[in-house]
């Protein structure tokens with residue numbers, strides 16, 4: 001049985017959403033955010049203290065985009081994966097990696113220096129610079145969606161889940177108001193997917209059942 005360690009609407013939402021898309025059985029273990037401070041016993045599971053942590057037998061993974069690639073390759077019978085001999089393979093990998101390194105990381109600086117830090121450690125200039133940086137990087141997403149419904153391979157893949165989470169985070173930060181038109185329409189389409197909505201409901205219920213706060217991680221304020 002796959003085990004996913006998760007905090008509400010943190011980057012571990014990527015594998016949660018993908019597990020729902022794939023219809024795979026899994027166990028969801030909820031943690032208060034950030035586990036490093038709120039549940040120090042989690043450090044014995046993942047010394048980094050970060051989520052996601054996915055455990056699949058002897059395999060333990062802590063990178064959300066890598067987990068999406070792993071689940072799609074290993075558990076989707078090709079449905080949400082792009083094969084190495086597919087012409088879209090390179091684009092697929094590029095979107096998967098871009099989803100966190102380019103589209104999520106700058107937003108974590110906005111989050112940290114607008115909300116998570118306090119007093120003189122708040123850095124409004126850093127936050128606005130990296131918000132602009134993120135919005136500029138959306139240009140590549142906007143371009144890809146000019147003539148396609150999804151990012152690559154002419155169909156919905158794990159890359160759409162991975163990039164979709166970056167858009168979810170942007171929504172929590174209020175940056176979605178500045179999405180360019182094709183990105184905005186794409187995000188509206190992704191949110192209609194039953195597996196996305198199911199993942200939102202499942203994490204909420206699991207938080208209640210496991211006695212963890214239901215506030216999404218990006219909305220927590222110190």
Ligand SMILES: N[C@@H](CCC(=O)N[C@@H](CS)C(=O)NCC(=O)O)C(=O)O
Pocket residue numbers: 010011012034035036048049050051052062063064065100217
């Ligand atoms: N690159 C990793 C980043 C993982 C990460 O930093 N997760 C955040 C939640 S979005 C976390 O657990 N933060 C808690 C902490 O840093 O203590 C990924 O894509 O999964």
